[in-house]
Amino acid sequence: MPSVHHTKMLILGSGPAGLSAAIYAARAGMMPIVVQGLQPGGQLTITTDVENYPGFAEVVQGPWLMEQMTAQAVHVGTSMIWDTIVDVDLSQRPFRITGDGGDVYMAETLVIATGAQAKWLGVPGEQELGGKGVSACATCDGFFYRGKKVVVIGGGNTAVEEALYLTNHSDNVTLIHRRDHLRAEKILQDRLHANSKIRILWNKKVDRFVAGEGVSGLVGVDLIDTVTGEASHEPTDGGFVAIGHSPSTELFKGKLPLDADGYLAVTPGTSLTSIPGVFAAGDVTDKIYRQAVTAAGMGCMAALDAERFLAEAEYKALVEA
Numbered sequence: 001m002p003s004v005h006h007t008k009m010l011i012l013g014s015g016p017a018g019l020s021a022a023i024y025a026a027r028a029g030m031m032p033i034v035v036q037g038l039q040p041g042g043q044l045t046i047t048t049d050v051e052n053y054p055g056f057a058e059v060v061q062g063p064w065l066m067e068q069m070t071a072q073a074v075h076v077g078t079s080m081i082w083d084t085i086v087d088v089d090l091s092q093r094p095f096r097i098t099g100d101g102g103d104v105y106m107a108e109t110l111v112i113a114t115g116a117q118a119k120w121l122g123v124p125g126e127q128e129l130g131g132k133g134v135s136a137c138a139t140c141d142g143f144f145y146r147g148k149k150v151v152v153i154g155g156g157n158t159a160v161e162e163a164l165y166l167t168n169h170s171d172n173v174t175l176i177h178r179r180d181h182l183r184a185e186k187i188l189q190d191r192l193h194a195n196s197k198i199r200i201l202w203n204k205k206v207d208r209f210v211a212g213e214g215v216s217g218l219v220g221v222d223l224i225d226t227v228t229g230e231a232s233h234e235p236t237d238g239g240f241v242a243i244g245h246s247p248s249t250e251l252f253k254g255k256l257p258l259d260a261d262g263y264l265a266v267t268p269g270t271s272l273t274s275i276p277g278v279f280a281a282g283d284v285t286d287k288i289y290r291q292a293v294t295a296a297g298m299g300c301m302a303a304l305d306a307e308r309f310l311a312e313a314e315y316k317a318l319v320e321a
């Protein structure tokens with residue numbers, strides 16, 4: 001039997017942004033509800049080593065870190081609900097949010113922290129070798145390829161930035177692009193071309209990520225020339241797929257402004273969307289940094305912004321009464 005839940009703050013998403021918002025909101029007495037979605041704990045639950053989240057001198061595991069964050073949110077008074085939101089009505093407050101089992105959430109404020117997903121090539125070996133040589137995040141995993149050979153696939157800003165970043169760890173970085181010119185901004189292209197640690201393979205697409213025989217993990221990529229159709233093989237220890245990200249904003253199309261790439265638009269330097277009482281945090285609104293720590297920081301901002309919004313709304317109601 002579907003239920004109706006009433007809350008001062010509903011948080012969509014249980015990644016670092018949603019859980020940090022929950023920790024701040026719960027400690028402010030707002031008794032938030034977190035709707036966890038199909039990936040409780042968010043993107044970090046599909047990785048292994050995390051060594052750039054502050055507070056841990058030793059490497060921690062992504063799933064463990066998210067278990068801890070969830071437990072912390074619950075300890076301070078958050079209700080966690082396993083549901084996925086399928087509809088939002090933001091036309092009036094309280095906002096009316098519907099889950100896929102028919103539960104309805106009536107929310108005084110809404111924090112959207114539905115994250116984003118890396119786009120993948122969808123070629124053989126990619127999924128199987130995920131975390132064993134294949135990655136979509138150089139900032140997260142580049143450190144593990146110190147002194148090794150790596151390839152980056154893509155031709156946009158992300159790919160070029162990933163390639164440049166990887167030269168901090170490797171002297172042998174190859175950018176593989178399917179065309180003969182890059183989509184990335186000129187300034188980034190200039191930096192790329194000036195960097196002697198990076199070579200570019202033009203007009204090549206990855207046909208397969210190749211696992212080692214008797215060796216664990218990735219050993220190379222099979223390539224196809226997009227002009228001649230010629231097949232080739234590029235040995236590598238790491239393959240970084242950098243062909244873009246898709247923010248999880250399908251639910252909000254036509255209801256909240258999205259930028260040209262589909263990310264939720266917020267007032268710069270805040271978590272405020274164009275609808276008073278609706279806030280956004282984390283990868284769903286951030287196409288530049290995309291880190292657990294920045295998502296967590298934005299979650300904190302959203303909770304503080306929501307708390308201030310409610311306090312002002314309550315004060316206004318009192319004055320007008």
Ligand code: FAD
Binds near residue numbers: 013290
């Ligand atoms: P996410 O973590 O993407 O969480 C989104 C949440 O929204 C999920 O819980 C999902 O279930 C929920 N959701 C989505 N749609 C709905 C819906 N309709 N209804 C309800 N809930 C919904 N960052 C680092 O700082 N260090 C690292 O080492 C690192 N390693 C990474 C390794 C991998 C393989 C990947 C993919 C990412 C890595 N990142 C790392 C990036 C980091 O994971 C993200 O920046 C961070 O998780 C973003 O947090 P978020 O809370 O914004 O969103």
Ligand code: NAP
Binds near residue numbers: 121242243244245
């Ligand atoms: P993007 O601009 O969409 O570029 C994606 C790249 O991947 C393109 O070069 C594309 O090739 C390639 N690609 C896509 N699908 C592919 C496939 N199946 N196989 C092989 N290659 C494929 O994505 P992005 O680089 O992630 O950037 C997204 C947005 O964020 C952009 O607006 C960008 O400016 C912004 N961004 C900004 C910064 C910054 O300001 N510093 C940093 C990162 C991102 P084609 O070129 O052939 O289409």
